[in-house]
Amino acid sequence: MAGVVFDKVNKVYDNGFHAVHDLDLEVQDGEFMVLVGPSGCGKSTALRMVAGLEDISSGRLLIGDKVVNTVPSKDRDIAMVFQSYALYPHMSVRDNIGYGLRLRKTPKDEITRLVDAAAAKLDLTDYLDRRPKQLSGGQRQRVAMGRAIVRRPQVFLMDEPLSNLDAKLRGQMRTEIAALQLELGVTTIYVTHDQVEAMTMGDRIALMKDGLLQQVSEPQEMYENPANIFVAGFIGSPPMNMALARLVRDGDGLVVDFGSQRVAVDPARVAELGELENWVDREVVVGVRHEDMEDAALERLDDGRQVSATVRLVEALGSELQVHFTFDAKAAETEHTRALAAENQDEASASATLLGHEGVRWIASFSPRSKVRVGDRIAVHIDSARMHFFDPQTSAAIRSRVPAGA
């Protein structure tokens, strides 16, 4: 087993495209690291550099304590699972799984033993003599996994291995892969664009955008303390709600002024985010998670932490209501919000049709007890103790301390 270290790694393609920019990342021995980000962010390129499928333009890449920049793939002792599974159509499942061992001149009976063991672990024993064509999507995925685990490599590399499966299978395989990795304890780098996979599978998440690493941390930490607007918007579903507002002093406390309405910031939060004091009387981007809002009618109190809004759409999910509402405020416009809008183009265009002219559109999770209907004029209570603030120029989070892991 061995860790993987990126030390100021760059990838510049021949056409000048700078795919990975000064990547510094240390994957611990035995760790499950998820590389996540929108398509084209350089996560796959980073993974392929570990695999030896792309040359490294500059910087050092270490597997264990060995610099592997010029070591060919076959000598890196790694295994990779591809999005397409890349099963050899002309070989049986048994030969597919055993191919790497055969190339390494493992004795025949040893290959048989190892392949049988791997197949048993993956429930593939009955399919060993079939061709990949005769298998279902989930089975093919398992064969790809089997090919990786049979060699007991130092590092597993997985490039969106679940994206060709339907939603149900994907959920199931997610748990299986995570369990398998835990059992084998092999260092794993897992690339995905799906933040749910990132949140549920990774020991840590490394989030990339445009070739730049944005934040590295444990999933919950990344959710609670996003380093910037992009991370905040990318992690979590539905994404964090944002609006542009002015931070003003009101008596002892701070108040967020959306223009026509104001929301008081919880004093505890002000204390937590020491930097916030510097932003008084300046514009900030305010972020609120959907679960940090509630139908004010259910709370029966007005603590000055609510906005009045118009309900545009109600989605009943059973355990909660997802309420799309609009209220009078300015939309946040930074390079990061634009990138997010491009990322969620479908949702963005859907919201555009719903938008009307009234301010911004947010999504909140209300208790199923709420009785709101489309078109209702309602008050939305905001838990301002969990409010997020960002610099509207740089998109960076306003906070008091640098969170661990970044």
Place this chain on the structure above:
Amino acid sequence: MPDRPTTPATPERRKPVLQREGWGITGTNPLALLAKIIGLGLVLAIAVALAGPLLADGRWVLFGVLVASTLLVLAVYVQPYRIPPKYLLPGLAFLLVFQVVPVLLTITTAFTNFGDGHRGPKEDAIVSIESSSVQRTADSIDYVLTVAAKGPTPDGKLVFLLTDPATRQVQIGTADGLTPAPDAQVGTTGKVTELPGYTVLDIGQASARAKDIENLSVPTARGAIRASGVSRAYEGSKTRSYAPQCDCITDKATGQTWTADPKTGYFVSSTGDRLPQGWRVNVGLGNFQRLFADPVLGKHFTGMIIWNFVFALAVVFGTFAVGLLIALALNNPLVRGLKFYRVLIVLPYAMPSFAMLLVWRDMFNQDFGLVNQLLGTDLNWFGDATLAKLAVITIQFWLGYPYMFLVTTGALQSIPSDLTEAAAVDGASRWLAFRTVTLPLLLVSTAPLLIASFSFNFNNYNAIGLTTEGGPFPPDSPTAGGTDLLISYTYRLAFGAGGAQYGFAAAVSLVIFLIVATVSVIGFRRTAVLEEIN
């Protein structure tokens, strides 16, 4: 990591450290290493074998090329970094040696008058003039002649083994002169029986090369040695000789002189007479001028180009349309005996085409041909330009349409059925669905093959050369026939009975190449095939 990302500065282009991909000579796999050593050893062995004759013959330039290319091969396969050359080299080597180099050399001759009467340099022409003027005189020395070929087979380069009847010394005579051959075994008659490195020809073999023997003239100080029959040779003296001072040839007997004309490559007398032996000179664009400016040729040349296009296009689109029609008809499982039909229809494609062309030629025979028999006509198919054109198109159509049938069948089957279904659901009629959905998709996939077919048929020598041989020939143009394609016309220029005009033929080839390349490039552009090379 910076707390917030900084906008990436202009990416500096660093030279990447190349990853080694091959094994190189330091590879880890012992079996692969062994295979590589054996392979490279084989290359070396071949190189050494090739080097032997080169060294023995003193061909230093070729030897240098051999050494350089061997080193290149070794370098390509020993280095572990660049992989593509390892895969490209074998094919490219053959391509370069046997196609590119000859083609380039041919192109360079397009700007010369290379051909019969202008084969070699001026020195050769002089030697040839002088030695062909050799005449037997009273004091001629006679030799016993043994005809031999260089090398182990009787097809090698022809040489004379000349035995001096007085001294029984043997000399080897070639067009370059005489060299002594002390190793020769001489029989009682003076004939050489054996000489290492040469094959002595028997009477039969010698008479097969009578023309070579007659033409070989071995230059000597006094004149030249020529054969008289296959057993005797004489050294005669020359009547014509070259004088460098006047750059002219003078005939001793008549006193006539011919002066060298560097523009035409001939020795010309004051009255305008030319000696037949000329030499090769650069004529610049002269060949091309002749092609377009010559009034008689120019007229036929334009017609020929038009006919050439008509032929290629008619064949391509005719075979495509009919092949597609049959493919459409048979692309339906309701048709019983589908396989049976297919097998029989494509049979012409599997028949040897050269032979079938000759068969068709005979089927169009006026007196005994099957076509006239079947049609109940008595047409002189190859005697009339229009009929002959019709005939060659028919023949090529027969040879080509099964291929198009196969190709369009494949393309039809690869068009997803939901597309035509969608069109049908949309209410399109059968014809409309075909025209708007099937045909465009079909053209996308078959366009490259159509272009290839065009460039093949544009240069389809066999279609003409094995059938009409270009004819019929109009009375005012004995060289350009009614069915002549550029290619068959050019072939006749280069190898025909009227004397080889290689330089002119090369010029025409260049024109052909430009036409085909232009049409193909336009075609590929339009079908966006080139865009796919990424």
Place this chain on the structure above:
Amino acid sequence: MADTTTTPVVLGSAQGSWFARVGWRHLVAIAAVLFSLFPIVFVVSAAFNPLGTLSSTSLVPTRLSTENFSNLLTRTEFRSWFLNSVVIAVVSAFAAVFLSALAAYAFSRYRFKGRRPGLMFLLLVQMFPQFLAIVTIYIMFTTITELYPRIGFNTYWGLILLYMGGALGANTWLMKGFFDTIPKDLDESAKVDGATHTQVFFGVILPLVTPILAVTGLLSFIQTINEFLMANVFLTAQDAKTLAVGLFGLVQGDRANTNFGMFAAGTLLTAIPTVVLFYTLQRYIVGGLTAGAVKG
């Protein structure tokens, strides 16, 4: 590539008379079969015609005799021609397939300087009528024959080497198109699994491109069997000739067409290897020819 058994959509198959639905298809097919076959039937008829002349041959034979075949085998060097042709065509086809598969692999799988110009060059080089370089080639091989008679005129090897020169231009594009349809993931997966580039080529790619190998092999075989111009210059000795050169000699200058029967018999015998090969590889041909081009 679709199998012939997959059911295509039959537009409007629910309406129309039998003729409109199926009948016309038989009509077209029968017409095509007749047109395809009549020259071949004529050749068969001529081959079995005991008189062996063109004038005495009709479409349907009147008397059957194998005289033409026995004449061909005894009076000419047909056996050597046949053997020469098969040897040259088989070796050339294998060599051509191998050389162009190597090149197609490089062009399909690697990005390198000169790749695009290289492909364009291959496209253009085959448009120059190569046989017009015959004079230069002749001069070249005269030298080669002097230096190395084993690969010179009247040998298999000289002609095979020459044909190998044309291998890349004719096949690389077709092959590259097919290679491109094999996902690149497969190579990369094999590399990570520990394969060298040669192991990828022989172990992963080649088994997956057999259809196009079969097609190019067949096309190259047919082309070589039919090649006449170069062979005619190269092979002058009677026993070194190929079928194309030998059979042409039979009818050339035969104004009275008396050898026509023998020629027809030879044509039939020449067709045997091609037809056998053709129908063995048939299932690959339809797919292989178009797969490379169809991906657009």
